[in-house]
Amino acid sequence: MQLFLQQVLAGLANGAIYAGMALAVVMIYLAIDHLNFAQGEMATFSTFIAWQFIAWGFPYWIAFAAVVAVSFVGGIAIERVLFKPLHNADILANLVAFIALFSILNSADGYIWDYTIKTFPTPFGTKPLFGSVLIDSHEAGMIVVIGVLLGLLYLFFSGTRLGLAMRAAAQNPASARLVGIRIGWMTALGWGIAAAIGAVSGMLIAPIVFLDPNMMFGVLLWGFAGAVLGGLSSPGGAVLGGFAVGIIETLVGTFVPYVGRDLKLTLALLVIVAVLMVRPTGIFGRTTVSRV
Amino acid sequence: MILEVDGLNAFYGEQQALFGIGFGIDEGKIITLLGANGAGKTTVLRALCGMVRTSGDIRFDGKAIAGWPTENVVRLGVAHVPEGRGTFVRLTVEENLQLGAMIRRGRAAIAADIDRVYDHFPRLRERRRQQAGLLSGGEQQMLAVGRALMLLPRLLLLDEPSFGLAPLIVEELFRILREVNRDIGVAMLIVEQNAALALELAEHAYILETGRIVLDGTAAEIAADEGVRRAYLGY
Numbered sequence: 001m002q003l004f005l006q007q008v009l010a011g012l013a014n015g016a017i018y019a020g021m022a023l024a025v026v027m028i029y030l031a032i033d034h035l036n037f038a039q040g041e042m043a044t045f046s047t048f049i050a051w052q053f054i055a056w057g058f059p060y061w062i063a064f065a066a067v068v069a070v071s072f073v074g075g076i077a078i079e080r081v082l083f084k085p086l087h088n089a090d091i092l093a094n095l096v097a098f099i100a101l102f103s104i105l106n107s108a109d110g111y112i113w114d115y116t117i118k119t120f121p122t123p124f125g126t127k128p129l130f131g132s133v134l135i136d137s138h139e140a141g142m143i144v145v146i147g148v149l150l151g152l153l154y155l156f157f158s159g160t161r162l163g164l165a166m167r168a169a170a171q172n173p174a175s176a177r178l179v180g181i182r183i184g185w186m187t188a189l190g191w192g193i194a195a196a197i198g199a200v201s202g203m204l205i206a207p208i209v210f211l212d213p214n215m216m217f218g219v220l221l222w223g224f225a226g227a228v229l230g231g232l233s234s235p236g237g238a239v240l241g242g243f244a245v246g247i248i249e250t251l252v253g254t255f256v257p258y259v260g261r262d263l264k265l266t267l268a269l270l271v272i273v274a275v276l277m278v279r280p281t282g283i284f285g286r287t288t289v290s291r292v
Numbered sequence: 293m294i295l296e297v298d299g300l301n302a303f304y305g306e307q308q309a310l311f312g313i314g315f316g317i318d319e320g321k322i323i324t325l326l327g328a329n330g331a332g333k334t335t336v337l338r339a340l341c342g343m344v345r346t347s348g349d350i351r352f353d354g355k356a357i358a359g360w361p362t363e364n365v366v367r368l369g370v371a372h373v374p375e376g377r378g379t380f381v382r383l384t385v386e387e388n389l390q391l392g393a394m395i396r397r398g399r400a401a402i403a404a405d406i407d408r409v410y411d412h413f414p415r416l417r418e419r420r421r422q423q424a425g426l427l428s429g430g431e432q433q434m435l436a437v438g439r440a441l442m443l444l445p446r447l448l449l450l451d452e453p454s455f456g457l458a459p460l461i462v463e464e465l466f467r468i469l470r471e472v473n474r475d476i477g478v479a480m481l482i483v484e485q486n487a488a489l490a491l492e493l494a495e496h497a498y499i500l501e502t503g504r505i506v507l508d509g510t511a512a513e514i515a516a517d518e519g520v521r522r523a524y525l526g527y
Contacts, residue, residue, distance in 0.1 A: 161390070164383075164391065174343075174378065175374070175379070179392055181391075
């Protein structure tokens with residue numbers, strides 16, 4: 001029983017990160033109808049910048065805040081430079097752009113910071129939380145930080161005019177323009193927020209999986225699995241899906257023989273395929289309800 | 293004049309849809325654009341808002357706005373109630389109204405104007421927290437008009453407001469449009485297939501056929517001319 005609880009909590013901690021990546025993917029998907037395959041590489045790049053700041057001697061939380069800001073601006077820049085011109089291009093052109101972004105960032109990581117695996121600090125320590133054997137302090141920190149981030153995003157989207165404008169632009173771009181919303185900038189803002197969420201996720205998972213240019217590959221796959229499970233058209237669903245696949249991952253890895261560490265990623269793909277076969281919209285994804 | 297259009301052509305790809313359209317609207321007046329299905333009525337509205345490729349002259353309040361991006365035209369005070377109503381179906385009624393005021397500043401004034409829209413359309417007040425996609429067709433049309441009014445527009449473009457609505461609802465809607473025009477003096481351009489109704493509301497009418505204006509006159513003249521009614525308006 002103790003092992004089970006331990007694994008569920010560890011799954012929640014990983015799931016928090018998957019939820020972050022799933023939400024980042026969904027935000028861009030809602031804005032431009034494409035999956036951002038480079039979301040993980042963007043997060044890795046952000047994490048390397050954080051590593052650099054910390055190596056230069058900046059305190060952790062200063063580096064953390066600076067990297068969130070830099071990533072936000074960087075996300076906007078990527079949209080303006082690379083994807084805005086592809087606004088009306090077909091899906092393959094966009095796909096190639098995502099692959100390009102993926103390899104550029106991946107190679108830049110290796111070129112600037114080389115391919116050796118680096119440790120990444122955690123501000124929470126890794127001691128058992130309050131002496132409990134169930135969860136350590138870094139895992140608890142991950143859950144809290146992501147929880148706060150999700151709460152802030154919820155307040156932003158539900159309670160501010162800008163958040164409302166972004167939702168409107170994603171739902172009905174033609175009507176959004178007719179009320180004067182500059183939908184191009186809403187898309188760019190979505191990229192900025194997605195990049196910032198990715199940066200937070202990357203910095204939180206790095207102490208566990210260690211930092212190298214391919215750090216986020218598996219993490220993004222789980223993020224995709226969470227997003228597909230919860231529903232690509234539903235930000236809230238994607239978040240819940242992310243937490244769910246985190247728990248599925250640790251439980252199956254621990255309790256199902258043969259899966260262990262090696263076959264875990266296969267499991268992520270299995271989740272994606274199964275959901276797409278049984279319920280392609282995901283659990284919370286919706287087909288539009290309307291009456292005419 | 294709030295709007296002057298001269299020699300306006302519009303294109304869908306290579307296909308030309310409007311040919312040298314010209315008309316004008318005086319401050320605070322209502323005009324209507326009539327014609328059969330496919331005559332180009334909707335295209336005129338889309339051309340004014342930069343939603344299709346155009347050539348020719350469009351002046352709003354003296355400013356040449358031809359070729360402007362849609363959102364910039366809107367920001368001058370042109371509200372467009374589009375074909376199909378353009379409801380944000382997954383947002384609440386109240387959020388739809390707030391979006392109408394997206395380019396405005398001043399929380400208190402916006403809240404007061406939302407209240408005024410509810411006074412015009414009491415049924416929207418009852419359903420303010422509901423998802424807009426669940427409203428009936430008539431309610432959605434009222435919401436679309438309410439959303440457009442939230443802009444505090446100087447010109448309101450209405451694309452077939454009567455489409456798909458029960459006769460009683462249509463009458464109520466047109467009564468409210470008349471009220472709104474009288475109360476806040478917003479100019480209106482109404483595109484309609486229901487010619488009789490539109491001619492009652494408008495002062496001036498233009499008749500469109502295959503992308504050209506073939507006739508214009510005061511609403512009273514057009515309504516009184518039986519030949520015109522038979523040939524173009526089908527009643």
